[in-house]
Amino acid sequence: MTSKLWLIGMMSSGKTKVGRRLSERSGFPLVDTDDQIVEQAGMTIPQIFATHGEPAFRSMESEEVARIAGRSERLVVATGGGAILDKANRTLMRETGLVVWLKPSIASLIAKGKTKNRPLLLGHADLASRYTEIWEARKHLYEEAAHMSIPMDGKTRRQAAEEIWRLWQAP
Numbered sequence: 001m002t003s004k005l006w007l008i009g010m011m012s013s014g015k016t017k018v019g020r021r022l023s024e025r026s027g028f029p030l031v032d033t034d035d036q037i038v039e040q041a042g043m044t045i046p047q048i049f050a051t052h053g054e055p056a057f058r059s060m061e062s063e064e065v066a067r068i069a070g071r072s073e074r075l076v077v078a079t080g081g082g083a084i085l086d087k088a089n090r091t092l093m094r095e096t097g098l099v100v101w102l103k104p105s106i107a108s109l110i111a112k113g114k115t116k117n118r119p120l121l122l123g124h125a126d127l128a129s130r131y132t133e134i135w136e137a138r139k140h141l142y143e144e145a146a147h148m149s150i151p152m153d154g155k156t157r158r159q160a161a162e163e164i165w166r167l168w169q170a171p
């Protein structure tokens, strides 16, 4: 069993909720990179984007991934949807654990997607095309980062967590 279980995937793919379930199931703590960044910065994510810009947010995110990767204990990690943008993050995640891609269909992401607290979606009236644009730009990076992907459509978050817990324990 690897030290970290990294959950990656698009905004609204269920990383935090599945992470919470996995943490309950496994008994290992959940760390959420977005929460850590907010705590460190003393600002919300929209405030960080508005005040310092996306590049500053991305460096904070990379610092957080590196900090978590450097911890010795077993952890469930819910990452922000863009954590895979940085090559060093992708490498670190793969080297320190099992990287699992939560993969709902784009249609269900669009149906469920919430703009609240998500600066990359705010101000985009056509959410469907915005999600599609982000998906097109990133899907190869999720693919590259992930050891495995979990289709999420027609599955509860609990079922997804059970599936991942079994995979994580597998020799």
Ligand code: S3P
Pocket: 009, 010, 011, 012, 015, 034, 045, 079, 080, 081, 082, 083, 117, 118, 119, 120
């Ligand atoms: C982002 C996803 C967000 C958050 C930030 C940027 C992204 O996290 O890190 O708004 O680039 O996809 P969630 O995936 O938890 O919404």
